Amino acid sequence: MNDTTTATPFDPPYAFDEYRSTQRRAPKQPLVALPAHALDIPGPLVPAGFIRSGDNDLTIRGKSAPLGERMFLAGRLLDADGRPVRRSLVEIWQANASGRYHHPGDQHDAPLDPNFDGVGRTMTDDDGCYNFITIKPGSYPWFNHPFAWRPQHIHFSLLGNAPVQRLITQMYFPGDPLLDIDPIYNSVPDPEARKRMICRLDLRTGKENYALGYRFDIVLAGAKSTPLGI
């Protein structure tokens, strides 16, 4: 069987025509099955000193506060068996409030914000918890199809504590009308799995009169080689 679609119902297929960039990049030959647990080896290990103070606060990079709606973002990194993934690297990147990335390739005609680079990183604690302070990203057009605009999103990179847990995903916001017409979000075949990429408003995560709070829990593959979640 020429199955390049992947057997895991929670992940998107490689080939998904509505997302045009997949057309020349999705492999067409059959994928080779790995022996069980081939990727379940502890590592790589990120030293605590890799993270510097302030790396998880995207609002303190400039001379003054960035434009946009300030938000506290917190969540928990778990594995599929419900165990916390501890002391593990979480990296995020995002557009600014106008929908523009601090990136030379982004030529969208929206202003850059000199006080916002849109990059953060942190480590989960012993309960698998992480938190960031940032601003709500804007939507922006892309060239996939007429009137293609990405829903507001924050990119997440999770190193996990074994290669089997490595994941890069995107976090979306509740109630965004662009979700229905976004091929990247809708590339995930299972509607329930799609919803797991949407954060939820959580007032207690925020700060009264200062910032709204959102929670986004992330579930990685189970790893038998890291019984303590480290």
Place this chain on the structure above:
Amino acid sequence: MAGRTPSQTIGPYYRFGLRWTDGARIAFNEKGRAIVLAGRIFDGAGQPVDDAIIETWQLGPSGTPPTGAAGSSNPFGFGRADTEKNGAFRFETLMPGGPIPCIDVTIFSRGLLKALRTRVYLAPESLARTDPLIASIAGSERVKTLVATPAGPDEYRWDVRLQGEGETVFFEF
């Protein structure tokens, strides 16, 4: 069992978000033979993929998984590079130990909704074919796509083709 979070593409604008200082100069907690692994990534039309992230993970020179971590260094044994305009990447690392020297590779890019995983062998093709990891394709011509070519005393060359003729072997996971 909790429902897993789906994968999504890194998109085109990740460079500031994922670039690490010295990400392509791989650190270890032991000494060994310094080598370079260099190559290019191409798409199904033969065009260079200039917006990919390539990550590597390997055994240390003594043949054990690098487990230590010190100070503020990058994780031992782990590399991360983004590709250049011509699709090129270049890692400075140490020759992996173990019976069949190899490096595990993960590729992310725009147009990949999920990472691609593969393995490059720094060993003769005949030895690579004996790796139990690829037992299901041990007799296939496609094993050639996983074998790096010596390009000097301490340099190995390995190109990746995401799709089409000479398509690199990728793993299901």
